[in-house]
Amino acid sequence: MGVLTDYFRAADAASVVRALQDPDDRPLVGGGHPHFDGVEAKRLDPDLMLGELVAAIRQVPWEAGLVTERPVWPTTPEPGPSDPQAEDDPWATGPWVVELAASVRDTLAEVSDADVPAAVARWVQTEELRPAGVEDVQPLAEELIRLARRARGAGEKLYCWICL
Template sequence: MLTDYFRAVDAASVVRVLQGADDRPLVGGGSPHFDGVEAKRLDPDLVLGELIAAIRQVPWEAGLVEESPVWPTTPEPGPGGPQAEDDPWATGPWVVELAASVRDTLAEVSDADVPTVVARWVQTEELRPASVEDMQPLAEELIRLARRARSAGEKLYCWICL
């Protein structure tokens, strides 16, 4: 799974970029569309959820990271899942908007608290055998991104591709 986290004014601006035929990356090298962080395998519900749990000092639980779908723009499939192989809900990519509470939780972590938070985060099963040294730079990037988003009155989004 590939994931990128980025900030944008609103979901409509994200959809406009995704509908365009532009070859520019969403985040990262070149001339990206959005200010963001490349974060391979950091899915919003589980692994980012574990980081949010570590910051808030609460146990992880499903739904801790509230998110709402932005892309694809077609209606979500029903309980039976996508009915066709080429359904965008089956093939991706997908983009979700993260709740403002997630952005604010990340943004409020003080620089001095980052090592302690990351030490709690790397204890989770999903990150083993990662170390604080492995994960601290990524946590710092996500925290800085959240701070920039909050300062600009923007939201955080996650692009996901299998």
């Protein structure tokens, strides 16, 4: 089972929740008339994969927690480790949306175009991307960077939609 992810920009968490509750069932990102400007980034989870891109841009080793995030969806309280979890509990089934820290947005937005190829070359050396080449992942990195620049320019935050 693979993880699907989309990254998008929004003014705030409340607008994300409203979009997820929209009875028109419009997509958050991509296709038709999406709610938000975003990037479809299959399998690019925020903690590890995006974190490794952020680490490559900052030229630091990746570590857990490098990309900090705050849950936005589901809106119900997250169950504790000892709480019983029903099969239909949205925390078990998803989708989930997290708000990324402004520092992540700013790291992506501030990388210069001239530095992108070197950052991507470092990124593809990670275990998860090692079979890929720079030419395979640079377009996605550039899309995420442009999205972060638009978000910062508009005073918006970055979010990640995650689904199994």
